[in-house]
Amino acid sequence: MNPANDSRVTAFVLLGLARGRELRLLLFLVFSAVYLVTVAGNLLIVAVVAAQPRLHTTMYFLLGNLSFLDFCYSTVTAPRMLVDLLAHNPTISLGACLTQLFFFHFIGGIKIFLLTVMAYDRYVAISQPLRYALLMNRTACGLLVAASWLGGFVHSIVQVGLTVRLPFCGPDRLDNFYCDVPQLIKLACSDTFVLELLMVSNNGLVTLLCFLLLLGSYTALLLMLRGRARAARRKALATCASHVAVVTLIFVPCIYIYARPFRTFPMDKAVSVLYTVVTPMLNPAIYTLRNKDMILAMKKLWGRQEGRPGHSEH
Template sequence: MNPANHSQVTGFVLLGLSQIWELRFLFFIVFSAVYLMTVTGNILIVAVVVSNPCLHTTMYFLLSNLSFLDFCYSSITAPRMLVDLLSGNPTISFGGCLTQLFFFHFIGGIKIFLLTVMAYDRYVAISQPLRYTLIMNQTICGILVGASWVGGFIHSIVQVGLTIQLPFCGPDKLDNFYCDVPQLIKLACTDTFVLELLMVSNNGLVTLMCFLVLLGSYTALLVMLRSHSREGRSKALSTCASHIAVVTLIFLPCIYIYARPFRTFPMDKAVSVLYTMVTPMLNPAIYTLRNKDVIIAMKKLWRRQSCLLCFQSTDATDWTRQKP
């Protein structure tokens, strides 16, 4: 079905978080700060891992990939939401809506698969420490990350492929601050029961199964930790607790949104804000910024940049003095 021949709607009105100007302005201030912290924290982690050879390990490679994905994920929705909060009539074209939908599920799908890879990485590191570098070498790690990207692309293109066939003849108001499958399907001028089942299977059930697999793997890890030394157990527990916290913050909202019929519930927008804005900001703090190795690497990077600026300033001063 060609959407150009069956759709009278050329764009959608985004109802956003509120219609009250004072609330929208307050949301703009709060979420501008949240987005700034998200960008700064995640880009800082990527820069630190890339610049420090001591962090060129599998675990930090995966963490830097997660930080990059969090930066991209929040940038898909946050900048437009901030602009729309100050706009009197926020609208998005049909093509722009599908583009946002594609990248939202593309990056989100990669994150889900990458978290599964990270759980496998921690499982191997704890259960088989002597063979860890052999099992999780650079080639295997690169293949797993590449497979995550392919999986995210397939997941996303299925969403777009199913949505683009729907006829939209009005209404044109999306009850959210970004384009997503549940809101779009409700605007279609056709029976979408079968399509909803397909979407729930592709989104909700896959997410739920991945979440259960992750919980099972971390439970097995916690059981194995009983045989480790106190110091090793403490370090591994800290890592596992961080991973479980992030997994919970990412997966539970997704399960709430996608693993049920696409109906409107009072908590929908709050949950959407949680996993599109808040979780990408918290990931650096939970996963990485409290890690001693990362903190040391950040201090080294800061000193290196300070010394570089100092040398540049000294060179400029010397050149000025030598100038006739």
């Protein structure tokens, strides 16, 4: 350690996505629209699932939870990114940085575990339809969701616990638009080789194994569907296709970022934007455009709003 730099860093400069003023303004306009669509789309799904009795099933309960998590996940990073795009020299305190890191991994961890629960739900529904209501009752579903939240908390607190012990004595430039482990580790003024191995194991390898497990489960489901009636097979295929698309959009970028040594590559920021900002916007469209029940429920909810006295035409 250099004695001249033996002073604790209390804030970091976020280098963000771009340096030019015109480009930052353009990105602000684009990502403002993306964030508004994300909030509206995900909260709409939560409202529709809550308001329509026919959607009070396990599958849609889990979908509503995922949409709420997508809203929260985007909110952890997007508002701060938008403000920083307009700032001249955006900085973030160490405390705020660790707080953002905690919620980022907390919600991200819940999403990964919840997607596993959703895959299990579809597996039971297709493989054991007669026992589905018994195996995936409200109590079982609630416990699985609670376990997902607990798993996300444990995952996140481990990340923060390992990171908060790092000594930061300079440099203080964080090469990203939000705080995350790979960038913070690079700024530590100590040997972080063992810590990197722990982080890669905790993040990357676990994510990769979950992804392979999910792909295997959906492959097994597709094999089961071969002997079903055409109408039932088509409906199940549409649901599974939506799940696989969302799983791929979430897991593949995470594997790219975390399942390798923490080195900088040209595509890192683009991939980070994809899974922190863009993917939460796409999930509502993926789940609703091919889901007739959701579309019908939205139409009914819209019709109910139009039919209120305040919306009637005179």
